[in-house]
Amino acid sequence: MQKFFIYTFLFIVLFGLFGWYFSDITFFFVISLIISAILRPLTNKLNDFHLLGQHIPRWTAIILSYSAIITVLILLSFLFFPLINNQINILSELDLEGIYETIKVPISKVEIFLFKYELLENKPGLLFEEIKDTFIAAISNINVGKFISGIINTTTTVLIGFLAVAFITFFLLLENGLLRRNFLNLIPNPYFELSVATITKIEKLLSNYLTGLLLQVLAIFSLASLGLTIVGVDYALTIALFAAVANLIPYAGPLLGSTFGIIVGISTGDYESGAQLNYLIFKILAVFGVVQVTDNILLQPMIFSKSVKAHPLEIFVVIFAGAKLAGVVGMIFAIPVYTIFRVAIMEFYQGYRSYRIFKIK
Known part of the structure; x- marks a missing residue:
């Protein structure tokens, strides 16, 4: 009995260390387990469905389940397209000079207050110009190459993760409990x-x-x-x-x-x-x-x-x-x-x- 608990404890520790060291793989596997648990009822029902006197093959049922999820996600994404389009139109019609004039008034009031109590050494009017120049310099210093490279790297990482999760989930659904049975076979x-x-x-x-x-x-x-x-x-x-x-x-x-x-x-x-x-x-x-x-x-x-x-x-x-x-x-x-x-x-x-x-x- 003591050996059983010792082995169990060692297994949990090693499993935890493995999951921590290979955190990306662990994350993909956990996500796949959750998705497979969600899709398994639908996949099983499709697999039991008879077409021309034959069961639908399980791999076909899995692909149909994937298609259903992707269709739902695409339909939901349509809700965001009008909002994104609206924001693009707002940005394209943005009047920077009008914005500058709008924020100039409150900044000038703050500047006068600070100058009145000798908390600011510059003359009134310079604070707004300094903020404006700093903002323009920050935009001009953006490295377009690094920005595009970051977007490409992020997109690549997301795509790899998506493919990994889809691959693992497919085989978890295809085997339909084989992993569970293999685990139980290891138990005395x-x-x-x-x-x-x-x-x-x-x-x-x-x-x-x-x-x-x-x-x-x-x-x-x-x-x-x-x-x-x-x-x-x-x-x-x-x-x-x-x-x-x-x-x-x-x-x-x-x-x-x-x-x-x-x-x-x-x-x-x-x-x-x-x-x-x-x-x-x-x-x-x-x-x-x-x-x-x-x-x-x-x-x-x-x-x-x-x-x-x-x-x-x-x-x-x-x-x-x-x-x-x-x-x-x-x-x-x-x-x-x-x-x-x-x-x-x-x-x-x-x-x-x-x-x-x-x-x-």
Whole structure:
């Protein structure tokens, strides 16, 4: 028994070191596991479908599942095209001289105040010119070559990651549980039953968690789009979609969503005075306030606490620990990873107390 726990501990340590050292591969594999878990029900249904008296081949069912996901993503991306086009038109018609004249007045007031109390040695009028010259110099010093090279490198990295995830996910779906069976074959017979129960419980909890996240995204998108449409904010569906996806990032997501909504509202809104601008910001904040109250009171306790059967304080600590270790990515994957280790430890501890097989020397 002691050897079993020693070997198990060594395996976990080595697995953790491997995952840390090859973090990119680990990240791709985890993403692939999640996507395969989402696509497996659809793939299985397509695979069971009869066409001309024959089952659809599994590889064809996987490709059809991929096509369905890609189609949904393309349709959702159409929501952002009008907004992007609007911003391009705004930038193309941007009057820099008008902007300079607009900000010159408040800067001049600040400059006069600083000069009055001898906090500024320059004569009034020079501060604005210095800010203007600094801004122009910063733009002119941008290295176009490095900027383009950075875009190419980023695009290449994203493309490689996308292909890696698609490749791994394809074989996870194609093998349909072969990885799980091979892992179970490595477990000694005395611990086989307990290991199967543990893995089954982990899969069920993670499935509940992913289903809950999907329901949360749909609920936030529906509430935000409805609220923003009612108060008359342009591009309500686009803002709501961004907010729903950003909400996957615990705690920081709602702030990102509301900030994006305010930026889009300000850049596309129709207002003629400061009061109208303030009213527009108030309407956007009010909508997101209602959405977040609903999310915090109804959705999150149901998803994060009940789906993984953990105390909210546990979830809070785990999320911030994930943020400390891996930033935003750590916050997103903190709960699933914690669920795996938590369930495994609890099941084996209960098995140690309940099963006689663990007491065999």
